[in-house]
Ligand code: SF4
């Protein structure tokens with residue numbers, strides 16, 4: 001399908017261009033409850049609630065008591081703020097991306113002075129949250145691909161609160177909205193040069209170095 005080329009979107013009015021037998025896809029009672037709860041939160045708090053509040057309301061209505069936060073170490077302050085808010089009514093477990101401290105050399109990954117030597121470990125983040133028994137996991141700033149592995153391996157359903165975009169203030173849609181940025185997209189990327197680049201890591205910045 002190429003819905004992005006569709007002009008009138010008749011499906012929105014209840015006139016599908018493609019006949020599907022989709023209702024049985026939601027026969028699983030948990031899937032059905034998630035689908036309905038997401039729609040209820042959307043409808044009832046439309047433009048009233050921000051994403052954090054929507055996430056909490058969704059969790060309340062699903063009856064979740066134990067929430068997980070899978071965060072990037074660069075978001076440790078935000079993870080603490082989020083956990084503090086959630087802990088008012090949920091049990092919260094969090095696991096940072098560097099848990100276990102696997103060296104990047106183990107996997108032959110690119111190493112540069114402006115990032116640490118320890119690999120992200122998203123499958124372990126998922127495993128630990130499963131061991132903690134979290135019922136719903138929140139992703140906070142995991143990298144492209146690391147998030148994919150977390151989504152793939154998380155035992156509990158996952159929602160994303162923040163996607164990482166180091167260049168655009170974690171707001172990747174700016175690249176689509178803003179023609180100045182958009183016109184640059186898709187060009188061959190230049191690797192960051194070793195010479196003349198600051199060698200401080202985000203963790204150095206977080207620690208005031
Ligand atoms: S009617 Fe809806 S589903 Fe069909 S092409 Fe248009 S946007 Fe896609």
Ligand code: SF4
Nearest residue numbers: 073095096098099100
């Ligand atoms: S994995 Fe361990 S060392 Fe790393 S942030 Fe979490 S508690 Fe700290």
